Amino acid sequence: MARVVSLSELRFTWPGSPRPVLDIERLDIDRGQHLFVQGASGSGKTTLLSLLTGINQPDAGKLEVLGQDLAEMSSIRRDRFRADHLGVIFQQFNLLPFLGILDNVMLPCRFSPRRRKRAGDVGAAAHQMLDELQIADGLRTREVMQLSVGQQQRVAVARALIGNPEIVIADEPTSALDSDNRDAFIDLLFRRASEHGSTLLFVSHDRHLAAHFDHRIDLGEINRAQHEMNP
């Protein structure tokens, strides 16, 4: 199965909103791709991600992730599916401030037996992930809030990748980083995603980042809901 995401005629309206925010005719994402989804703010990027992660449900259309129709699952199954198969990286504030850095990395394994199993020795796997993401040993015992933003984002990547989920979803993960850090971060993210065999879905408003990617789509073009608003 080469497709990790396949959606068609997908429409979504936020509760209380008169118009749909998302209306996409067709989008397919192949396994192992590093896909850059570009879109101005308000173009529905975050909404698309909540649909792909199964946190929100589309009003209409078909949405298959890893060959499974999310709409057919119960909400508990969807949450389990997300825990098992998806790693998510936010813009910032990715980490739980009350957990240590290692505990933050191991967090998905707490909710997903599958990823716990795939990680093997979870503690060792967490250390290995942090090694790969160049978080020095000395930093690992610190409080989350003592890390720089760049370090926090790398810890977030470690968390997204632990237990090798099939898909990594990154929502503007570099917007809080300066340009040097940003390029290094993207390189690191690409390498690790490839090594772990994860498909990467990278969402950003910043079109300059597109140069790093082989596959790009512009959400402004494929989202018909936006056309109606700005004819």
Place this chain on the structure above:
Amino acid sequence: MKLLPLAVKSAWNRRLSLSLTILSIAISIVLLLGVDQIRKEARNNFINTLSQTDLIVGARSGPINLLLYSVFRLGNATNNVSWKSYQELSSLPQVKWSIPLSLGDSHRGFRVLGTNRDYFKFYRFAGHRQLEFATGGVFDEVFDVVLGADVARKLGYSVGDRVIVSHGLVSAGFADHDDKPFSVVGILKKTGTPVDRTVHVPLEGISAIHVDWQSGARSTLRLSAVQALKMDLQPREITAFMLGLKNRIATFRVQRQINEYRAEPLLAIIPGTTLSNLWQLLGSFEMVLLAVSVLVLVAGLIGMLTTIISSLNERRREMAVLRAVGAHPHHILLLFLLETLIIVSLAMLLGIALLYLLLWGISPLLTEWIGLNLQSGALDAQQWLFLLAILSLSLVISLLPGIIAYRNSLQDGLTPRL
């Protein structure tokens, strides 16, 4: 249980505000359990002012009035009981023992009770406790006096001191029986009952100081103490008497017999029953106290609710992260319930510890000051029920922030809207 460590660590991260919350709930638990403990003990102490006495007999009036003057030394008898009736009734076959009581005089604000040596033998309080002497012993002579613990302590008397009894209840120099002083032969140990505030003299002593008195005033004919001793000091009447029966089953029958006594209108009461009635009359304050402590507890729980709700916004990101790694909204709700469970359990442990510390600290003082004996035993069933109710109430209360967070996490999806 994958959520418990998360809940614990999250709570630990906010330990300052939460520990204040825990402290305030603990204090309200101390208050609630403490008030409950004290009101039960106070009731117990009150009901146990007098025990093992089956009937108290006095001139016909109200039961509470009879109880008040015979046991609590409050108020006055409207009438007396003739010595003849006392003799007759106390020698009924069912009667095991009797204690005559003669009231009406006082000593510097403390009531004087004329009685006999049986008083010290048969009087019981707090179940089986008997009157015990701190120093000295029972009176032998007509002008001997035994003091209650408070009397001796307040007035600074010791064995051998002289005591002058006043006629009536107010000490006014002209009505002192100063020609016939008593000497202290014994001081009782503290009992926590009205006995502590009583001056005990022999019945003959009461007669002796009144031989030269007529209808409440000193007669012109004066008799010295020595002369008085030579007279017949058998009292003609007493105020009331207590009866102990051989078999308690006979109580009602003897009571009826006395109430229907032909020679004189008399009233017999069962002290335990009348004490309970009197407590019900006085005891509404305990419910007020209890209601106040329940309100304090509710305030404590609302404080907890405030603390948790005010942390909701800053925790929205936490919830979004948890959702992203696969937490179901039910997990979010559960996290809040667990947090409340942790807070309230700790508050209860702390509250119980503080309560015992406090009881241990103040119970000697309470015994000393007001004669209230606090038993710091295990919590009783009702107190456990209180704790269970507190726990359930707080879990219900914590549904509110839990549901808000649940709905937030549904609305927020992956990105908290702050």
